[in-house]
Amino acid sequence: MIRSYLYRSDGQLECNPPVERFREILKQSDQLLWVDIEDPEDTDVECLLELFELHPLTVEDCIMPNVRPKLEEFDRYLFVVLQGIHRSKEGRLRPLELDLCIGTNFLITVRTEPIRVVDEDRLRVEKKSPIIKRGADFLFYSLADSLIDSYYPILDEVETKVDELETRLLRNSTQTTLVNLFGIYNELMLLRRTLAPHREVLSRLNRGDLPFIKPSNSIYFRDIYDHLLRMNDLVDGCREVTTMALEAYATIVSNRLNEIMKTMTALATLSLPLIIITGVYGMNFGEHPLLNSLRSLLHTFTALGLLSIPVMIYFFRKYRWL
Numbered sequence: 211m212i213r214s215y216l217y218r219s220d221g222q223l224e225c226n227p228p229v230e231r232f233r234e235i236l237k238q239s240d241q242l243l244w245v246d247i248e249d250p251e252d253t254d255v256e257c258l259l260e261l262f263e264l265h266p267l268t269v270e271d272c273i274m275p276n277v278r279p280k281l282e283e284f285d286r287y288l289f290v291v292l293q294g295i296h297r298s299k300e301g302r303l304r305p306l307e308l309d310l311c312i313g314t315n316f317l318i319t320v321r322t323e324p325i326r327v328v329d330e331d332r333l334r335v336e337k338k339s340p341i342i343k344r345g346a347d348f349l350f351y352s353l354a355d356s357l358i359d360s361y362y363p364i365l366d367e368v369e370t371k372v373d374e375l376e377t378r379l380l381r382n383s384t385q386t387t388l389v390n391l392f393g394i395y396n397e398l399m400l401l402r403r404t405l406a407p408h409r410e411v412l413s414r415l416n417r418g419d420l421p422f423i424k425p426s427n428s429i430y431f432r433d434i435y436d437h438l439l440r441m442n443d444l445v446d447g448c449r450e451v452t453t454m455a456l457e458a459y460a461t462i463v464s465n466r467l468n469e470i471m472k473t474m475t476a477l478a479t480l481s482l483p484l485i486i487i488t489g490v491y492g493m494n495f496g497e498h499p500l501l502n503s504l505r506s507l508l509h510t511f512t513a514l515g516l517l518s519i520p521v522m523i524y525f526f527r528k529y530r531w532l
Contacts, residue, residue, distance in 0.1 A: 211247070211248045211249060212229070212246070212247050212248075212254055212257070213225075213226060213245075213246045213247075213248075213332065214226055214227055214229075214232075214243065214244065214245045214246070215243070215244045215332075215335050215342065216235060216241060216242070216243050216244075217241065217242040217243075217244075217342045217343060218241055219238070219240040219241055221343075223335070223338060227243075229257060229261070232245075232257070232261045232262075233261055235315075236261070236262070236315065236316060238315070239314060239315050240315075241315055242316070242317070242342060242345065242346055243315065243316045243317075244316070244317045244318075244319070244335070244342065244346075244349060245262075245316070245317070245318045245319070246318075246319045246328065246332060247272075247318070247319065247320045248321055248322075248323070248324065249321075249322055249323065250272065250273055250320060255269055255273060258318070258320075262287075262311070262316065262318065264287070264318075265284055265289075268282070268284070268289045268311065271289070271291065272309045272320040273320075273322075275307050275322050276305075276307065277307060277309075278291070278407050279291050279292055279293055279407040279408050279411050280411065281410075281411045281414055281415070283420070283421065286313055286314075287311045287312055287316075287422065288311070288312045288313075288420065288421065288423070289309070289311055290309075290310045290311075290312065290350070290354075290411065290415075291307065291308075291309050291310075291411075292307075292308050292310070292354055292357050292358075292408065292411070293305045293306060293307050293308070293357075293404050293407075293408070294306040294308065294327065294357045294358075294361070295360060295361050295364050295401065295404060296325075296326075297364065303364065303397050303400050303401070305400075305404050306321070306323065306325050307321065307322065308320075308321050308328065308353070308357060309321070310350055310354075312346050312347060312350050312422050313346060313422060314346070314422060315346065316346060317346040317349050317350055319353065325357070326360070327353075327356035327357055327359075327360050328356070328357075330356065331352055331353055331356055344427075345424065345427075346422070347422060347423045347424055347427050348430070351430045354431070354434055355430070355433075355434050355437075358434050358437055358438060358441075359437065361401070361405065362441075364401070365401070365441060365444055365445070368394060368397055368398065368401070368448060369444065371390075372394055372448045372451055372452055372455075375387060375390055375391055375394060375452075376455050379391070379455055379458060379459060379462075387459070388456075388459055391452060391455055391456055392456075394448075394452055395452045395453075398445055398448055398449045398452060399449075401445050402442075402445050402449065405438065405441055405445060406442065408438055409435075409438060409439075409442070412431055412434055412435040412438055413435060415428065415431040415434075415435075416428050416429070416431040416432035416434075416435050
């Protein structure tokens with residue numbers, strides 16, 4: 211699906227001009243054409259190759275998702291790949307790729323699936339928002355800013371989960387808590403892998419030395435870069451907390467196992483006198499002369515064995531072994 215917006219030199223906005231006019235529009239430097247392509251088809255690919263004269267490798271990156279965020283310079287345009295984030299209906303985080311081509315008087319956005327922030331900016335343009343009046347680079351900034359800011363709700367949600375799991379770990383460290391911790395850790399790793407490559411892209415954009423980006427607009431990209439740095443710091447902080455929580459869980463489980471082994475050892479020691487007594491009286495002897503002569507001694511030993519049980523219980527409780 212292709213949608214297009216033409217901002218004419220007289221200040222009027224034209225929605226969805228015919229594709230046949232694109233070649234003529236591109237020849238007029240005082241106009242701005244934004245072409246938004248969702249789930250590109252063969253005709254859309256031909257339009258990108260023939261009318262906009264994009265490099266075949268650029269078109270290949272546009273139609274093949276999961277490209278790492280990057281910035282490439284060409285003679286007629288800049289090619290930028292950015293990634294947003296989305297939580298699916300199943301509750302999993304998924305990256306969303308947005309490919310952009312910024313020229314002198316045109317901006318092309320390509321996506322293989324709907325991206326909410328792009329649709330919101332598109333609706334703003336339809337409502338005569340001034341973001342399209344300031345040139346292709348400023349429109350590109352608006353889209354990039356909305357895409358990067360879409361990470362904030364996800365980061366706030368993950369940070370809240372980390373705090374809750376940290377508190378729950380100290381109160382009740384169960385197997386479910388461990389599974390949730392690993393889930394949060396995997397989400398943080400995905401966020402880190404998605405956000406980190408944007409640092410190099412935005413660092414180049416805010417220098418002010420790239421073609422098709424006005425030096426006066428580079429300060430806006432510096433603002434996005436600052437947001438990105440704060441997000442990376444937040445992800446790294448949550449990741450360190452989650453790592454320490456996993457280590458704390460392992461320590462708690464180890465201590466709990468030691469307590470269980472200590473209790474079992476104490477119970478085994480308490481049962482030792484009874485085992486000896488039952489072993490002696492369980493011998494298969496009838497009227498053995500030696501046993502008859504030592505009967506009084508055996509009774510004494512039995513009494514001492516029974517008396518040792520409460521004594522051991524007292525010492526076990528005193529030293530908190532039981």
